[in-house]
Amino acid sequence: MKYGYLKTKAFWEAAALRAIWTFAESFLALEGAARIIQDVDWPYTISAALLATFLSLCKSIVVGVPEALEEE
Numbered sequence: 001m002k003y004g005y006l007k008t009k010a011f012w013e014a015a016a017l018r019a020i021w022t023f024a025e026s027f028l029a030l031e032g033a034a035r036i037i038q039d040v041d042w043p044y045t046i047s048a049a050l051l052a053t054f055l056s057l058c059k060s061i062v063v064g065v066p067e068a069l070e071e072e
Contacts, residue, residue, distance in 0.1 A: 006061065011068040015060035022056035023049050 005011045027049035034040040 005064055014065040014068040019053045019056045023053040026052040
């Protein structure tokens with residue numbers, strides 16, 4: 001089964017950790033850039049960070065997470 005790793009706890013833990021890091025990185029990058037311009041649009045910043053988090057999770061599902069695949 002090609003996507004058997006989706007059933008493992010290790011995969012979901014690694015994917016969640018990766019998604020959280022992605023959220024934090026994108027949020028801080030957008031917030032920092034907005035502060036330089038001196039106009040933080042909070043709804044835009046949070047929605048962009050959430051979109052990056054969602055895309056990270058989708059990528060983890062399709063491609064896999066190397067940290068979790070090594071444990072199998």
